[in-house]
Amino acid sequence: MRIRIADIATYDGQQITIQGWLHNRRSSGKIHFLIVRDGTGFVQTVMSKAAVGDEAFTQADHLSQETSLSVTGTVRADARARGGYEIDVTQVEVHGAAHDYPITPKEHGVDYLLDRRHLWIRAERQTAILRIRHEVIDAVRDFLNSRDFILCDTPIFTPAACEGTTTLFPVQYFDDTTAFLTQSGQLYNEANAMALGKVYCFGPTFRAEKSKTRRHLTEFWMVEPEMAYADLNDVIELAEGLIVSVVSRVLDRRRQELEVLERDVSKLESIQAPFPRLTYDRAAQLLKDHGQPFAYGTDFGGTDETVLSEQFDRPVCVTHYPSRIKAFYMQPDPQQSDKALCVDMLAPEGYGEIIGGGQRLDDLDLLRERIEAHGLPQEAFDWYLDLRRYGTVPHGGFGMGIERCVAWICKLEHVRETIPYPRMLHRLYP
RNA sequence: UCCUCGGUAGCUCAAUGGCAGAGCAUCCGGCUGUUAACCGGAGGGUUGCUGGUUCGAGUCCAGCCCGAGGAGCCA
Numbered sequence: 001m002r003i004r005i006a007d008i009a010t011y012d013g014q015q016i017t018i019q020g021w022l023h024n025r026r027s028s029g030k031i032h033f034l035i036v037r038d039g040t041g042f043v044q045t046v047m048s049k050a051a052v053g054d055e056a057f058t059q060a061d062h063l064s065q066e067t068s069l070s071v072t073g074t075v076r077a078d079a080r081a082r083g084g085y086e087i088d089v090t091q092v093e094v095h096g097a098a099h100d101y102p103i104t105p106k107e108h109g110v111d112y113l114l115d116r117r118h119l120w121i122r123a124e125r126q127t128a129i130l131r132i133r134h135e136v137i138d139a140v141r142d143f144l145n146s147r148d149f150i151l152c153d154t155p156i157f158t159p160a161a162c163e164g165t166t167t168l169f170p171v172q173y174f175d176d177t178t179a180f181l182t183q184s185g186q187l188y189n190e191a192n193a194m195a196l197g198k199v200y201c202f203g204p205t206f207r208a209e210k211s212k213t214r215r216h217l218t219e220f221w222m223v224e225p226e227m228a229y230a231d232l233n234d235v236i237e238l239a240e241g242l243i244v245s246v247v248s249r250v251l252d253r254r255r256q257e258l259e260v261l262e263r264d265v266s267k268l269e270s271i272q273a274p275f276p277r278l279t280y281d282r283a284a285q286l287l288k289d290h291g292q293p294f295a296y297g298t299d300f301g302g303t304d305e306t307v308l309s310e311q312f313d314r315p316v317c318v319t320h321y322p323s324r325i326k327a328f329y330m331q332p333d334p335q336q337s338d339k340a341l342c343v344d345m346l347a348p349e350g351y352g353e354i355i356g357g358g359q360r361l362d363d364l365d366l367l368r369e370r371i372e373a374h375g376l377p378q379e380a381f382d383w384y385l386d387l388r389r390y391g392t393v394p395h396g397g398f399g400m401g402i403e404r405c406v407a408w409i410c411k412l413e414h415v416r417e418t419i420p421y422p423r424m425l426h427r428l429y430p
Numbered sequence: 431u432c433c434u435c436g437g438u439a440g441c442u443c444a445a446u447g448g449c450a451g452a453g454c455a456u457c458c459g460g461c462u463g464u465u466a467a468c469c470g471g472a473g474g475g476u477u478g479c480u481g482g483u484u485c486g487a488g489u490c491c492a493g494c495c496c497g498a499g500g501a502g503c504c505a
Contacts, residue, residue: 028468029461048462064456080463099456100440105466106454107442111497167503184505209503210431222505301501344505353505401505415505426497 006040008075008085017072018043018087021122022063022098024105032060034089036071042124044081045071047089056092065105066098066122114416118430121420128257129417132250133406137202139249140223140400143242144200149225152192152199154185159380167208169218181206184399187329187384189226190360193395194387200225212425213302214414215352217403219423226397232331232341232359235396236317239345239355240273242400243315247271250409261410267349268409270313279320280339283308299325306350315354319343328370331359331396343398351408357398364388 003016020038027033032047049057063069073087080086103119113120120126145151157171157179173179185201192199202223209216225242227234247268250258258265278286287294290307294300299321300308309316320339323332330340342358361367367388371381406418416422421430 024466026464026467027461028464031462031464033464033467035465044465046463050462078463080465082465101455102440104441104455107466109442109498112441205505207504211501211503212498213500213504216504220505299503356505399505404505 004040005036005038005043008041008043008083008087011075012077012085013075015072015074015090016087017070019070020068022065022067022069023124024065025060025063027061030057032057034060034063034071034092036069037122037124039127041083043083043085043087045073045087045089047092051088051090052092060092063092063094064098064101066101066119068095068098069093070095114422114427115429117421124260126417128260129406129410129412130420131257132254132261132410133402133418135250135254136246136402136406136409137221137223139246140242140402141202142249143245144223144225147198147238149198149200150192150196152189152196152201153203154182154188154192154201154224156182156203158182167210169206169208183207184222185224186226186397186399187381189224189397190384190387190395193226193228193397194391194393197229198225198227210425215302215404215407217415217419217422217424220415220419221402222399223402224397224399226395228393228395230359230396231394232319232343232396235357235359235398236277236319236343239317239343239357239398239400240275240315243275243345243355243405244271244273246405247409258410261412263409263411267313267411271348272314275315275317275345276312277317277319278308280318280322281320283318286311297322297325302352305346305352309346309348309350309352313348315345315347317343317345319358326358328374328376329361329367331361331394332366341396345398347404347408349408349411351404353401354404354408355398355400357396359394359396362388362392362394364392 072091073089168180345355
């Protein structure tokens with residue numbers, strides 16, 4: 001019977017076959033220990049000379065790391081084995097040999113591993129991270145779907161800058177036309193929300209920033225919900241609900257992976273709504289109280305964000321930034337017109353901004369004014385202005401970066417391990 | 431673009447300006463309960479590149495190439 005290693009506990013005492021790859025091998029003369037992985041988990045198989053005969057035993061002594069093989073044997077509970085079960089081998093069938101597998105059980109450098117990312121993802125730690133990434137994405141979709149959001153994806157080839165400020169990747173789009181890879185689906189999302197009420201897009205986004213930090217990729221995945229007839233408070237509550245839901249889902253279904261990563265889960269268990277809210281002004285005061293050299297009126301730097309988030313045991317929402325340091329489409333606060341109805345959610349433990357969003361500007365004339373003030377080409381936004389010409393409503397939404405969220409939940413040093421094939425300033429291979 | 435650090439065996443790293451080393455990996459041998467197993471042996475080097483200083487450079491100097499961390503910008 002062919003089984004998955006993840007299900008081994010239900011086959012105690014039975015003869016089974018697993019199909020996988022040799023992860024490691026230890027030997028003790030008349031007994032071999034073959035550690036096998038199959039994508040669902042790892043198991044120690046035990047091969048004794050007496051059980052398999054001289055020939056098979058000698059052959060097994062030469063099996064190398066990552067050889068693909070099928071192992072048949074009897075499942076047996078054993079406290080000495082990691083996972084509580086091991087397999088007494090009766091037969092091993094080799095499918096493909098692996099000579100000089102480059103990723104050995106010892107340490108390797110970052111560059112070396114990234115050059116072999118297609119193999120590195122076989123490592124236990126990497127598979128744990130990628131499973132958690134899957135769970136985060138699945139939880140995000142379930143959360144939004146269950147609240148009647150319609151998935152309505154936005155284009156990746158775009159004709160112009162969405163926000164005009166950040167650097168875009170140009171691509172040739174037939175003849176003399178230049179297209180740009182999207183850096184946000186937001187403007188299209190707003191149009192979609194006017195059609196469907198509550199929508200979200202989920203896909204890759206591209207930023208040609210020459211950033212070299214642990215928080216940046218040039219290609220990353222972002223989920224962006226957008227709601228018609230919604231204000232800043234609705235946006236914040238949605239963002240809170242999403243994060244609480246995602247974290248509890250990972251705690252619920254990916255305990256084992258968090259354990260592999262040696263994640264302190266108590267830090268995740270305290271992620272409950274409501275999250276603390278701070279206005280930009282209060283945040284600035286807080287930074288001043290903590291002796292941070294922060295200039296009022298500017299955006300927070302990486303260290304500022306870390307200092308702010310360290311004051312709380314859960315994500316903190318910073319609202320009402322000065323309009324002039326935010327995108328052109330932010331709705332001004334009616335109480336203080338120089339402030340925007342926006343929100344940035346900063347993850348705990350120094351992981352920085354994981355969500356950014358707010359209420360969108362819904363007045364046609366003011367939006368025109370802002371586009372001009374930001375030096376953006378009016379004609380490129382003509383279709384976008386139509387949304388204010390034909391039945392404008394208060395609306396808002398946000399974007400959540402999947403990789404930063406996963407990096408935080410897994411407590412990783414760098415976002416590069418949260419995506420199978422990271423794209424960075426110096427990394428386009430493999 | 432700027433600042434800091436780094437580049438030596440397949441990998442991770444040592445080496446006062448004075449014989450190029452260790453662990454792991456590979457190969458050979460030993461061991462019936464190993465947990466990155468262990469023990470013995472063997473093979474394995476254009477010290478990132480170019481030039482300079484010096485009796486002598488992996489080491490010091492200059493330039494270049496490549497990478498990492500950070501700043502700015504952002505999710």
